């Protein structure tokens with residue numbers, strides 16, 4: 614039984630010009646860049662009973678651990694481990710026959726994971742219906758030696774227990790630049806045996822030096838996935854850039870969003886819900902994305918150019934005391950973003966093939982900031 618990912622090869626592009634990587638697998642083979650929808654977005658679709666399928670090649674099931682105690686409870690409290698598996702499989706069972714399915718434990722930065730924590734998080738995936746196995750980094754300030762020992766040991770363990778699965782060691786973007794560089798240098802030695810690595814997102818502005826190193830790393834044949842991506846750097850902006858689309862310049866090929874903290878939406882007005890705009894690759898309020906007749910300027914399967922007021926009227930049936938119209942419209946917007954963002958990656962992939970990613974960034978209001 615061979616593992617699910619057969620190979621990852623850089624096909625087009627260059628440093629800071631984006632890369633098309635072809636990932637060959639026993640499921641759907643695909644080319645990057647693209648978006649990997651998460652359980653959060655699948656929930657959005659279920660909440661509003663939208664049937665149109667997401668056709669992406671990779672899905673990420675994320676679970677949030679707010680504190681280290683939540684990780685500990687996986688191996689210190691009876692029942693928690695099996696409950697988590699049921700939650701994961703509630704998503705994975707319907708996807709795993711056709712797609713690559715990965716798991717991401719969203720754990721705050723600065724937490725140090727013990728060997729027992731890591732082992733348990735890996736067992737959780739091995740016993741679930743997951744075919745890409747995340748190997749967590751012990752901590753974002755661990756030494757390169759510890760990083761290497763951790764992922765090589767668990768890589769071996771995964772190969773023994775579930776030979777069909779592919780290992781994906783994670784590296785936090787939020788760490789000292791020299792450490793980050795040294796860890797990337799170690800990973801380079803495993804080109805063509807290790808097919809994929811995961812990056813845990815952090816502020817693109819603050820950790821830009823690390824992103825520059827990733828851009829250099831991109832000449833090696835790895836599929837680099839980013840988890841816990843923050844959709845914008847600052848929600849106070851009127852029309853913030855969709856920064857997850859900027860990551861493709863820095864050698865990140867597939868992206869997944871973070872599980873949002875929720876709450877906070879004191880604003881009851883549904884028209885201020887954020888909505889991904891393909892024209893500018895920005896995330897303005899939904900009311901700013903309609904034409905003079907109030908129609909959404911998007912042809913994706915869920916928007917299909919409908920009138921925003923009609924959309925809101927139809928969504929009203931999903932509201933309740935706990936779920937005001939604004940959060941239902943927000944679910945609609947999440948589903949739209951999966952379709953629209955994926956289509957926009959299709960466009961930029963073509964631009965990379967034409968060696969014109971820089972021109973493309975220049976034309977997009979939300980990406981201009983990410984040009985040198």
Ligand SMILES: [Zn+2]
Nearest residue numbers: 911913916949
């Ligand atoms: Zn749409």
